[in-house]
Amino acid sequence: xxxxxxxxxxxxxxxxxxxxxxxxxxxxxxxxxxxxxxxxxxxxxxxxxxxxxxxxxxxxxxxxxxxxxxxxxxxxxxxxxxxxxxxxxxxxxxxxxxx
Amino acid sequence: xxxxxxxxxxxxxxxxxxxxxxxxxxxxxxxxxxxxxxxxxxxxxxxxxxxxxxxxxxxxxxxxxxxxxxxxxxxxxxxxxxxxxxxxxxxxxxxxxxxxxxxxxxxxxxxxxxxxxxxxxxxxxxxxxxxxxxxxxxxxxxxxxxxxxxxxxxxxxxxxxxxxxxxxxxxxxxxxxxxxxxxxxxxxxxxxxxxxxxxxxxxxxxxxxxxxxxxxxxxxxxxxxxxxxxxxxxxxxxxxxxxxxxxxxxxxxxxxxxxxxxxxxxxxxxxxxxxxxxxxxxxxxxxxxxxxxxxxxxxxxxxxxxxxxxxxxxxxxxxxxxxxxxxxxxxxxxxxxxxxxxxxxxxxxxxxxxxxxxxxxxxxxx
Amino acid sequence: xxxxxxxxxxxxxxxxxxxxxxxxxxxxxxxxxxxxxxxxxxxxxxxxxxxxxxxxxxxxxxxxxxxxxxxxxxxxxxxxxxxxxxxxxxxxxxxxxxxxxxxxxxxxxxxxxxxxxxxxxxxxxxxxxxxxxxxxxxxxxxxxxxxxxxxxxxxxxxxxxxxxxxxxxxxxxxxxxxxxxxxxxxxxxxxxxxxxxxxxxxxxxxxxxxxxxxxxxxxxxxxxxxxxxxxxxxxxxxxxxxxxxxxxxxxxxxxxxxxxxxxxxxxxxxxxxxxxxxxxxxxxxxxxxxxxxxxxxxxxxxxxxxxxxxxxxxxxxxxxxxxxxxxxxxxxxxxxxxxxxxxxxxxxxxxxxxxxxxxxxxxxxxxxxxxxxxxxxxxxxxxxxxxxxxxxxxxxxxxxxxxxxxxxxxxxxxxxxxxxxxxxxxxxxxxxxxxxxxxxxxxxxxxxxxxxxxxxxxxxxxxxxxxxxxxxx
Numbered sequence: 001x002x003x004x005x006x007x008x009x010x011x012x013x014x015x016x017x018x019x020x021x022x023x024x025x026x027x028x029x030x031x032x033x034x035x036x037x038x039x040x041x042x043x044x045x046x047x048x049x050x051x052x053x054x055x056x057x058x059x060x061x062x063x064x065x066x067x068x069x070x071x072x073x074x075x076x077x078x079x080x081x082x083x084x085x086x087x088x089x090x091x092x093x094x095x096x097x098x099x
Numbered sequence: 100x101x102x103x104x105x106x107x108x109x110x111x112x113x114x115x116x117x118x119x120x121x122x123x124x125x126x127x128x129x130x131x132x133x134x135x136x137x138x139x140x141x142x143x144x145x146x147x148x149x150x151x152x153x154x155x156x157x158x159x160x161x162x163x164x165x166x167x168x169x170x171x172x173x174x175x176x177x178x179x180x181x182x183x184x185x186x187x188x189x190x191x192x193x194x195x196x197x198x199x200x201x202x203x204x205x206x207x208x209x210x211x212x213x214x215x216x217x218x219x220x221x222x223x224x225x226x227x228x229x230x231x232x233x234x235x236x237x238x239x240x241x242x243x244x245x246x247x248x249x250x251x252x253x254x255x256x257x258x259x260x261x262x263x264x265x266x267x268x269x270x271x272x273x274x275x276x277x278x279x280x281x282x283x284x285x286x287x288x289x290x291x292x293x294x295x296x297x298x299x300x301x302x303x304x305x306x307x308x309x310x311x312x313x314x315x316x317x318x319x320x321x322x323x324x325x326x327x328x329x330x331x332x333x334x335x336x337x338x339x340x341x342x343x344x345x346x347x348x349x350x351x352x353x354x355x356x357x358x359x360x361x362x363x364x365x366x367x368x369x370x371x372x373x374x375x376x377x378x379x380x381x382x383x384x385x386x387x388x389x390x391x392x393x394x395x396x397x398x399x400x401x402x403x404x405x406x407x408x409x410x411x412x413x414x415x416x417x418x419x420x421x422x423x424x425x426x427x428x429x430x431x432x433x434x435x436x437x438x439x440x441x442x443x444x445x446x447x448x449x450x451x452x453x454x455x456x457x458x459x460x461x462x463x464x465x
Numbered sequence: 466x467x468x469x470x471x472x473x474x475x476x477x478x479x480x481x482x483x484x485x486x487x488x489x490x491x492x493x494x495x496x497x498x499x500x501x502x503x504x505x506x507x508x509x510x511x512x513x514x515x516x517x518x519x520x521x522x523x524x525x526x527x528x529x530x531x532x533x534x535x536x537x538x539x540x541x542x543x544x545x546x547x548x549x550x551x552x553x554x555x556x557x558x559x560x561x562x563x564x565x566x567x568x569x570x571x572x573x574x575x576x577x578x579x580x581x582x583x584x585x586x587x588x589x590x591x592x593x594x595x596x597x598x599x600x601x602x603x604x605x606x607x608x609x610x611x612x613x614x615x616x617x618x619x620x621x622x623x624x625x626x627x628x629x630x631x632x633x634x635x636x637x638x639x640x641x642x643x644x645x646x647x648x649x650x651x652x653x654x655x656x657x658x659x660x661x662x663x664x665x666x667x668x669x670x671x672x673x674x675x676x677x678x679x680x681x682x683x684x685x686x687x688x689x690x691x692x693x694x695x696x697x698x699x700x701x702x703x704x705x706x707x708x709x710x711x712x713x714x715x716x717x718x719x720x721x722x723x724x725x726x727x728x729x730x731x732x733x734x735x736x737x738x739x740x741x742x743x744x745x746x747x748x749x750x751x752x753x754x755x756x757x758x759x760x761x762x763x764x765x766x767x768x769x770x771x772x773x774x775x776x777x778x779x780x781x782x783x784x785x786x787x788x789x790x791x792x793x794x795x796x797x798x799x800x801x802x803x804x805x806x807x808x809x810x811x812x813x814x815x816x817x818x819x820x821x822x823x824x825x826x827x828x829x830x831x832x833x834x835x836x837x838x839x840x841x842x843x844x845x846x847x848x849x850x851x852x853x854x855x856x857x858x859x860x861x862x863x864x865x866x867x868x869x870x871x872x873x874x875x876x877x878x879x880x881x882x883x884x885x886x887x888x889x890x891x892x893x894x895x896x897x898x899x900x901x902x903x904x905x906x907x908x909x910x911x912x913x914x915x916x917x918x919x920x921x922x923x924x925x926x927x928x929x930x931x932x933x934x935x936x937x938x
Contacts, residue, residue: 004676009638012611013518032514037610045595045698051324051347052849056697058595060846060884062602062609063507064500065583067879067915068593068846076390076917077323081605082500084514099327099348136868143871156938188927199938248872251862263864323879323915338936359554369911371550371561371570379925382918389922392915394879407937427937 018087022071029085036062036069036081039091047071047080048093070094104130104260106444107279107288109267109302112142113430114423115294116250117437118444123257125445130286131259132279134266138247140296144399145430146319146353147177148341150238150332151208152185152200154428155407157465159206160451161432168434169241176249177242181343183332184218185233186225186384192336193231199336200233210235224328224387231336238332240343240351243430262286270305275419290419292444294437297362297400299410299424306417310410311460312425314400316358316367318374322391324348329385340380350391352381358398367398403427405460411440415457422456469557470496470541471799472792473573475548475737478506479781480773480788481579482531484762487792488577489539493799496541496571498548498562500914504528504535506581506773507601508781510608519611523669527781543569549912551576551741558768561912568920575768575795578738579788582731582752582774585887587830588838591693592727593846600626600728604633613639615724619702621645621690622728623828625670630726632673635680642722644677644684645704647711647729647834648827659823662816663782689713689837690727699725712833730828731778732887736909738775742766747902749829750822751777753887754906760814761806762791763798770795780821786814835895838888845885847878855889859896866890866907876907879915 014030021027022044029038036059039047046056047069059069062081069080072092080091106122108115111133119129131137149169154162169178185200187193197212204210210233218225218232254261262283269280270291279286295302297314325348333342340354356377360367374396382388402425404410409427414420423440426432439449458464474485477499485497497504503511509528512519519525535542543564550561560571584601586592598606598614600622606612613634619642620631627648631641660667677684685704691713692703702722706715731752735745738756743764745754755777762770772791773784790810797804838844840853850873863869866876866886875889876882882889890904897904 002679003635004672004679005632005635007638008520008636009611011518011520012516012637015515015517030515033516033610034513037513037515037606037612040606040614041612047595050593050846050849055593055843055849056595057593057846058698059598060593060602061583061599062605063583065880065883066846070879077392077915099344099346136863136865136871139867139871153936191932195935202938244871244874244877246871247868248858248861248863255862263862321877322918337930337933339930339933359552366908368552369550370552370554371559374911375568375921375923376925376929376931378918379922380930382922383925383927389917389919391918392879393912393918393921394881394915395877395910396912397910 018085020085020089020091022091023093031086032084034081035071035083035085035089035091038085039080049095051098102287103276104128104286104288106290106292107132107277107286108292108294110294110296111137111250111261111263112140112294112296113138113246113250113433114437114440115292116254117434118292118294118423118441119259120253120257121438121441122444123259125441127445129259130288131254131261132265132267132281132286133263134298136247136263137251137261141399141401141429142246142433143243144319144397145243145317146341146351147240147243147430148332148343148353149240149431150183150334151235152183152203152210152233152238152334153338154203154208154431156202156206158428158432159203159208161435162428163207164435165432166237169431172249172434176245178239179346180237180239181331182234182236183238183334184222185334185336186229187231187336188228189230196231196233196336208235209237222329222331224385225333226384226386240332242345267302267305290444291421292440293414293420293422294424296424297402299402299422301363303414303422306414306420308414308416310422310456311404312402314362314402315355316360316398317353317401318356318358318369318377318396318398319351319353320374320378320393320396322350323394325350325391328387333384340384342381342385350388352378354380360398362400367400369396369398401429406465408465409436409454410456411436411453412443412455413457470494470571470573472575472577472795473498473558473560473571474577474579476506476579476581476773476775477504477535477542478579478581478773478784479509479531480784481506481577482535483785483788484577484579484772484792484795485540486534486538487789488796491793491796493796496543496573497535498543498546500545500547502544504532504542507605510605512611513609516611524608547914548737549914549916551737563914563916563920566917566920568923574799575770576741577762577770577772577791577795578741578775579773580734580737580775582733582778583883584728585730585732585753586727586884587729587834588842588844588888589690589692590839590842591695593843594693594695594699595697596695596699596724597693598724598726600630600726601731603630603726607633607637611637613637614726615722616640617642617722618724618726619643619645619690619720619722620726621704623648623730625824626728628670628673631677631682635676641677641682643720644682645688645690646686647689647707649687652827656823656827659820662820690725691717691837693725699723708833710833711831712836729830729834730825731774733775733777735775735906737913738771739909740911740913741769743769743771745906748777750826752825760790760811761794761804762787763794763804768798778821778825779818780824782817783814783821786810786817790814830891835891844888845875845878847880848874850875852892855892856896859893864893864897866893866904869893870907882907
């Protein structure tokens, strides 16, 4: 089949693999990629539940604005699309429904 | 627009709306006008604190009645009687606390002093650096953002006409009728109630009345939703901190830190120089707040006259005109004093005395 | 950091970085702030540290060149930094920047805002499901991580981004299940004259479309996504034919997919300009509400400049030139000189803008677009508020975005209304029978980005507390 836009995925060389955890579960990542990307690749699309109705939510804007991809690192809430994966990073999902 | 209203209430905040509702219940036909959306002045942007511990001694009877009004409004305004603590961290603050809260308790508020261990058991996340604390079980909060929605619903239910985004630019009087110019046309009314809060000075000036109204620019901040950190309203002996966590988990932080601006310029501006120490103090009192992210800070105007007592009565020098505002603790007292004002205008004896706007503010007349 | 810069530029994309470079070259002291780890903005987003090697693209080439220029210049770059407050108590801009975990105050004589754009997505049922990403958001994922959002992706939206995203998915080894675009071939024909200005981009676009055709990817012209289903992630995407006004009028069709890239054009990010006091006006041809800006980036606020997509969606080529014009204007202003814009540069700017505007025109919302949002659709994502809840609030008398916000918390969540307020304003206009231009965006409040309390508290010492006059007893 003729492809005018070739598949270049195999030409991408990534850094070394590291292991992060998401709510305690190990997740493979490439060192330096965004945690949102690592979780996406590992199939963790549901990152949290919407606080009001508990609906599943995950990465949406990929630009650090929508706050849908937020996770907790050492108690601090941060956008996972702006957070770089490093070996041993412990990522927790947030749960802030009504008190 | 050719209707002749019994009274035009200029200012659709808590006080103007409460007065209009009371007057309607007595058979009058008011119209309510607001330069913006209803309840978006001080009524809609304050921190929502309902605390007897910060009320003036002589206004305590009004504040107690105000708390009952808020309790009646209930869920529709997000009312919660959570109880409240006032904290002192230094000797000076502890002395201030003891002296003042004692006087407020004597004025009728159920305030008592608590030991630090009682405080720690009620609020385990507060810093251990508290030296002294007072407590009032009647204290709590409401959601000031809901003011506009609440009163819009009440006015509509009583079929009281109102005009939003309708500033009054001119007032003239001929043959015992006031004529108000607004962008949506002229309004005519036999009487007037000025209830424009921080904008009382310029509005009174339309009638050539000089009211010594000044406005403070109070800053409030809110965090994202947090796990449960605190369950009561937290105050500070100096007033520099108010803190409460709503049922949705967000934490609201105030304390009267001053932003920048004047009512004539529009909404005030938050200034980093004051919002930062405000939040620093909040974190000092509640260390777990450190990791909370602040989503929004804003300012609201709080009007006052030099003696810091209300203006509530006849507008000096203008027949058939009245003024209501500048209540210290206006959010708490507003729904009640609005009713008193309504009664006064209806010709009834108000349950508690009002506050003559024509008094000498330099003397201790109240 | 107590020194006062001549110029601070917010946003290191094509516009901002060029403004900074131009100003620095003219001798000004310049700080360039960006949320990202390196300059490039969205369109030239740099690769993450995880990407050691990747094929060159026109965007990566331009971005690398820009990053190299900035690195080799006298510009002080502040990467990973988020501006959250702007004040000007006297003559100097006082800025607060969150850099890592600390707050960094900055002062400057002039301020250039190059905050770019974000996407507008018309809410549809299921748009909040994991697996749905914005169209522009998808490009961020491609450029930064060279990753696609799923194994079988539906790409939907208006304008050229749709075909760019679909093409990139294929280039990065993914599969496009279908392309759904409310635009018609005729809409594109209308853009043709402007596209002739850029034969390189025309050829590139033609290659994308031909490639998609050869690959047998279905392209549904004049269609829109009407719902997304799945229990905790996307499993199906439904779409229907729409009329010329974009109101759905065809039978529902369904395609199985595990991801959806969805967008209805770009809108300028105006919150920072609003906070700085710049008035805004409604300009659908420029994307939505825009700050009042001149060609040289100056605004009604002295010493405040806006350039790039943040001033109106005119595209990357125009943004680069706008940045240069604005850099010069800012330098002139600081020096107290009358600005003397380079006539040739202005000409290039206008020509480049023509192409960008033709692309933006493809996304100008039409009257039927709102019909894609049903009563049960969540409109405010942060607070899970449905269209019905918002309509009821408007019907009860809330007549402004601020009133809806106060009554319902719509726009009070962590995103600050970025993904709901445009739709809500249009809802108010439609229900009240007013023009879109009459329903202004809500007043932005600081912080411009969420800031941890600890960063605000800094090195607080209790003894620093002012002792206020005791409150009247």
